[in-house]
Amino acid sequence: MIALDELLRQMKGLDRRDLLRWVENRWVLPERRNQTWIFHEVDVARIELILEIRQEFAIDEEALPLVLGLLDQVYGLRRQLRRMCDALAAQPPEVQAAVKHALPPLTGPEIPHD
Amino acid sequence: MAQTPYEVLGVKPDASADEIRKTYRMLAKQFHPDINPGKPEAEARFKEISAAYDLLSDPEKRARYDRGEIDETGTERPPRGYYRSHAEGAQGWHYQPEGEMDLSDLEDLFAAFGSAGRRRRGTAGAELRARGADRHFTLTIDFVTAATGGKQRLSLAPEEWLDVTIPAGVEDGQVLRLRGKGGPGFGGGPAGDALIEVHVAPHPLFRRDGDNVLLELPVSVAEAVLGARVSVLTVTGPVTMTIPKGSDTGRQLRLRGKGIQKKTPGDEIVTLKVFIGHSSDPELAAFLEKWAPQHPFDPRQGMPTA
Numbered sequence: 001m002i003a004l005d006e007l008l009r010q011m012k013g014l015d016r017r018d019l020l021r022w023v024e025n026r027w028v029l030p031e032r033r034n035q036t037w038i039f040h041e042v043d044v045a046r047i048e049l050i051l052e053i054r055q056e057f058a059i060d061e062e063a064l065p066l067v068l069g070l071l072d073q074v075y076g077l078r079r080q081l082r083r084m085c086d087a088l089a090a091q092p093p094e095v096q097a098a099v100k101h102a103l104p105p106l107t108g109p110e111i112p113h114d
Numbered sequence: 115m116a117q118t119p120y121e122v123l124g125v126k127p128d129a130s131a132d133e134i135r136k137t138y139r140m141l142a143k144q145f146h147p148d149i150n151p152g153k154p155e156a157e158a159r160f161k162e163i164s165a166a167y168d169l170l171s172d173p174e175k176r177a178r179y180d181r182g183e184i185d186e187t188g189t190e191r192p193p194r195g196y197y198r199s200h201a202e203g204a205q206g207w208h209y210q211p212e213g214e215m216d217l218s219d220l221e222d223l224f225a226a227f228g229s230a231g232r233r234r235r236g237t238a239g240a241e242l243r244a245r246g247a248d249r250h251f252t253l254t255i256d257f258v259t260a261a262t263g264g265k266q267r268l269s270l271a272p273e274e275w276l277d278v279t280i281p282a283g284v285e286d287g288q289v290l291r292l293r294g295k296g297g298p299g300f301g302g303g304p305a306g307d308a309l310i311e312v313h314v315a316p317h318p319l320f321r322r323d324g325d326n327v328l329l330e331l332p333v334s335v336a337e338a339v340l341g342a343r344v345s346v347l348t349v350t351g352p353v354t355m356t357i358p359k360g361s362d363t364g365r366q367l368r369l370r371g372k373g374i375q376k377k378t379p380g381d382e383i384v385t386l387k388v389f390i391g392h393s394s395d396p397e398l399a400a401f402l403e404k405w406a407p408q409h410p411f412d413p414r415q416g417m418p419t420a
Contacts, residue, residue, distance in 0.1 A: 029208060042197075042205035049197040072211045075201040079210075082202065098244040098303070 002044065004030070004037045011044075013051060021061075022050060027068055119166035119179065119186050127180075131171070138167040246297035246306035253278060253290075253310050257317035260284050261327060261349040262375045268310065278310060282375040283325065286314040319347065325380025326373040330387050333357060335398075338388045348372040348382045355384065363388045 008016055022028045023037065028046055030037035039047070053059050053067060088099060120127050123137050141163045143149070150156035169188055170176050178184045185191055200206060253268050263282030270276050276295060284290070289311050296306025321328040327349055337344065341359035345352050348369060355369060365386045373380025390398075 040205065040208075042200035042203075042208055045197040045200045046209070069211065071201075072209050075198075075206055076210050078202055079206055092247070095244055095247070095300075099300075102244065102301075102303075 001031075001038050001040045004039070007039050007044065007047075011047065011051075013055070014047065019047065022047070025065070027064065117162075117186070119169050122162050122166035122186075123170065131173070134167070134170050138163065138171070142167075244300035244303045246299040246303065248306040249296040249308050251308060251310045252313060254313040254315055255280055255284070256315050257320055257322075258349050260286075260312075260314040261320075261322075261373070270308070276308065280312070284312050284314070286312070288312050320349065322374070323383075324374075325376060325378075327380065327382045329382060329384050331384045332387050332389050333361070335388060335390050338362065338386065346382075346384060350375065357386065361386050361388075 002010070004019075008014060008019070019028070023030060027050065028039075028043055030039045030043050032038075050064065050068075053064065054061070059067060088096060091099075118127075120129070123134060123141065125134055125137050129137075142160065145156045145160040145163060147157040147160055150160075165187065168175075169179055169184075169186065175184065175188065179186070183191060201209065249270070251268055251270065253266060255266050259266060259280055261282065263280050263284075265277045266280050268276045268278045276292070278290065278292065280290075289309055292308040292310065294305045295308035299305045319329055329347070331344070331346060333342070333344070336342075337357055338361050339359070341361070342357045343354055344357060346355045346369070350372060353369060353372065355367060357367070361367075363386060367384045367386065369382040369384060371379045372382035
């Protein structure tokens, strides 16, 4: 983790006003501690990602909440999927086999016909 | 922000090695401290140029710089931690969208994907389903319950009981399967079964032989000789039985339907055992001394004597 001033010193291309605005918008959620902000690894990585989205993907800040919102949903789902997989992996083989058997094929619903 | 080594030398990032060398030599001549006495800024510039050339003249270092593995001073940069690697780890929960489903409970998960609704409408197979795990128990029952059937309470867990219906005639070591009394199913799958291994405690009087119950019944000499009506214990309660006149030890009497209480019940087979009782009874001794039987009886007849 890293304090606000040190982060601004280390990360090239990070503008102080930009960062303050991102925190204000809750796109980055640092920890408040002793009159400053402490950025954890996940926060630093997220700031790098936002910088890249802004600069390299040329996505402006208007569209940023949409992009971040979708990303957060995807990662949220992936975390849940991982929990589920971990739980499944801890099951006896017959349970795993039953789940595997119960998984429908990825072909969409069957179309009824006469 | 520090200048890149390309900026220090004033060359393009795709400059050739030859171009870089020529530029360096030109700049080095211009800023060499020995030809710029009294100009400290020239010395500082010369150091920058040397450092930049040191990095860019080494193809390996230049490549590493271009990949961002080292900075302009040649110092190792920590490998880039992509957001992905954090977002999928424990720290990622920090950015869990607010109001997002809490999936600690599987039911919430099914609800979130509508699996629960589909299940209620009876179109199975579309969701994660698994049968619950079987649970194993042992249950000891008494002989009479095994013979007649009945209910026996089984403790599954503290505060959790199950009244097990014991079928008449259950045998020692037999496993009863109670459907749906095992672990809960998964995603609407059926619950597992409770598998109960039954142990039948031995009875002080009764023995079992197939569907029959065996009992040894002590009788007195008088009852054996003269016949009697006596009360006999069966698995369904006491009954009155007639001992025929002249019954000897080993005589078997059958109480129909008083054995194992299956659909077609077995019998209780009572084997008589004559006891003379108080063997020092002087009257009996006196009687036997005077008694001269018309047909003497040798109970050891046909038995080898030597």
